Amino acid sequence: MxxxxxxxxxxxxxxxxxxxxxxxPLVIVEGTGQHVLQACPEARNRGVQTGMRLKTAVTLAPExxxxxxxxxxxxxxxxxxxxxxxxxxxxxxxxxxxxxxxxxxxxxxxxxxxxxxxxxxxxxxxxxxxxxxxxxxxxxxxxxxxxxxxxxxxxxxxxxxxxxxxxxxxxxxxxxxxxxxxxxxxxxxxxxxxxxxxxxxxxxxxxxxxxxxxxxxxGTRPDPQAPWQPPHSFRQQADFVQEIEHSQGLLFPLQRMLSELEDDLCWRQQDTDSLHLILQHRHEEDTRLRIRTSGPEHRADGFLNLIRLRLEQQPLRAPVVALVLSVKRFIGREAPAGQDLLGKSQDLNEAWHTLISRLQARLGDHALKRLSPQEDHRPERAWSASEVQSKHKPRLTNPEHLPRRPLWLLQGPQPLTEPPTAWFSGPERISGGWWDGERVHRDYYIAQLRSGQLAWVFRDVREGWFIHGWFG
Amino acid sequence: MSELLNTLMQDARVWQGHRHNKTTTPSESTGYQLLDNQLGGIGWPRGALSECLVDQPGIGEIHLLLPLMQRLTGTGKTVFWLNPPHTPYAPALAREGINLDQVVMIQTGDGGDFLWTLENCLRSPVTGLVMAWPGKLATRDIRRLQLASESGSNVCVLFRERRYTDQNSPAALRLELTPGDHQDLKINVIKRRGSWPGQRCSLAMAHRADLAFRETPQVVQGPWHQSRR
Structure with a gap:
């Protein structure tokens, strides 16, 4: 051995x-702050030495x-x-x-x-x-x-x-x-x-x-050593001597941390889709940022762009004394599937993730929505908006069975203020919701208004007339 | 005088209207033969802005883009709806054969975010079509968007109000949309590239509410009482 x-x-x-x-010049002092423990070469050039009293060191190098x-x-x-x-x-x-x-x-x-x-x-x-x-x-x-x-x-x-x-x-x-x-x-x-x-x-x-x-x-007596096991997570911390007041100043240490993350991910042969960034302040609670990419990613500049966008959107609350980057979620790297000879399809997939991640980083996760029909008879419940996450999601739809509906649905029904000039189809009675307290009991018609718009109007139980959609 | 004219005529720098060169701008067919003909057989320009000037929803303005949406989502391109005034109704879109996995709706806050988002969408190769409702836009902003759209090759349609018709715009195609008498959509080409504007046509849009089979619109007399409202 x-x-x-x-x-x-x-x-x-x-x-x-x-x-x-x-x-x-930079020195490390012991806990009580009396003596210099470690001194960097710049400090040593000024004559600062290990074991010296701090007062003497400061006199030698004022900054x-x-x-x-x-x-x-x-x-x-x-x-x-x-x-x-x-x-x-x-x-x-x-x-x-x-x-x-x-x-x-x-x-x-x-x-x-x-x-x-x-x-x-x-x-x-x-x-x-x-x-x-x-x-x-x-x-x-x-x-x-x-x-x-x-x-x-x-x-x-x-x-x-x-x-x-x-x-x-x-x-x-x-x-x-x-x-x-x-x-x-x-x-x-x-x-x-x-x-x-x-x-x-x-x-x-x-x-x-x-x-x-x-x-x-x-070596005449055995000295066994217990091997250390690396943790299944990534964590990097940067401590600053001077507090950092602008988010620009965070980018330099971040660059180094992210390139170490990239090395680490490459070595693990894994990707990740969420980073945790903790900005520690001296007197305030830590700022916790969660940076999400829409797909697996391992490249440092990809992450850096997202973090830069996020920091632009969110100014620092207080000066930062330390920065922690951690990754806990790892995703196995997928072999590029269905890639053609020129690698075009893969590029598109990647470009899609880049675009969505960029948009989400600036606008917030909730600004981007993906629409899908839901199994409900009530028009308000017959659709849903979900956050955009991964690109491919198997979904069962049989569009032929869906009834004729307008392309625009209003946020909420609006009262009909003028008599329509023409009536087309109807009534289509939609009644439901008795099971969850949001009762809907309406007769729907398609009608044309004087302005030429085709509207989806209904009359509910209370004898009121409302517009619920436009045939755009 | 005629000598002067002749010199000018021979000068290649003077453009003559009757010599109409076919432009080869990349484009997408609108899916409506009648409209394609009016637009010189081209359709929606790619890598340039288009404007639809329309005052109210519900006159068939989305149906105008449906064939394009169907085609693009079928080939895996993404369609973005940016700040739509109402909710695009998912069951209706699914019924029209649009792959909803490729449809993304974005709501942005202020004007800065809107322009930034639109620019990013336009520059991305995954985007097939962006439909945007910008509200108020300065000409400078449209210019900026036009430049962004030139760097990509996707269709971008801005929906604006008709009062902007007289305002100058760098968009490559401008269409004024008004409702017709028989649920049709009247289109007035205000500006297009490569030729004179001013073409008008009317597209039958009655099928958007399954009304195609009805000759007279007064089939169902609604239970409308001319009473209190």
């Missing part, structure tokens, strides 16, 4: 920096962006990284708060050698604009220690790894302070010296737990 450990020295910083358009670290945020960001790493390696373990462990011994054959695996991961890290210290090791702990010490190398040679470990100091071997002191009092300064001691002596003088730790580093 060979393990790869990725240590992210400033994960939160990387996470925030990639959604920033301007490159102003410094400051972000407070939150432990729960770290876990979420780490999981984001695990999600992309899962595309390359199957056996992944999350090491909180800032490390990922992947088993790569079994991948060498797939990628064609250890250097190829290493290169693939480095390339992916580069794409995601992450800083990581990587190392390989014959045990999980060995890989972790070497990575955290920054001495990582791409090697599968057990002897070489052990030699690297032996030169490392006790402090970097993650012993607690008390053990460190005890070992130093024994005259031991490097891991190699500890390794040289006989195991029974170590267990007797120190403790069996410390012996286990040492044996796990060396």
């Amino acid at each position: 060979l393990w790869l450990y990725l240590h992210f020295p400033h994960l939160l910083l990387d996470h925030i920096r990639r959604d920033r358009q301007d490159q102003r 410094l962006g400051i972000v407070r670290a939150q432990p729960e945020q770290d876990a979420r960001i780490l999981e984001d990284q695990a999600r992309w790493l899962y595309r390359y390696a199957a056996h992944i373990t999350l090491v909180s708060p800032d490390g990922l462990l992947a088993e790569i011994g079994s991948l060498q054959k797939l990628y064609g050698g250890l250097p190829a695996v290493w290169q693939t991961v480095e390339q992916a890290l580069d794409e995601h604009r992450l800083t990581a210290w990587a190392a390989t090791g014959h045990t999980p702990l060995a890989a972790r220690l070497i990575a955290r010490a920054g001495k990582g190398e791409c090697t599968g040679d057990r002897g070489h790894i052990l030699r690297t470990l032996e030169t490392m100091s006790l402090a970097t071997a993650e012993f607690d302070a008390k053990t460190c002191t005890r070992l130093q009092r024994l005259g031991l300064n490097t891991l190699g010296e500890v390794f040289a001691l006989p195991a029974p002596e170590l267990a007797r003088r120190l403790s069996p737990e410390i012996l286990a730790h040492i044996q796990k580093i060396r």
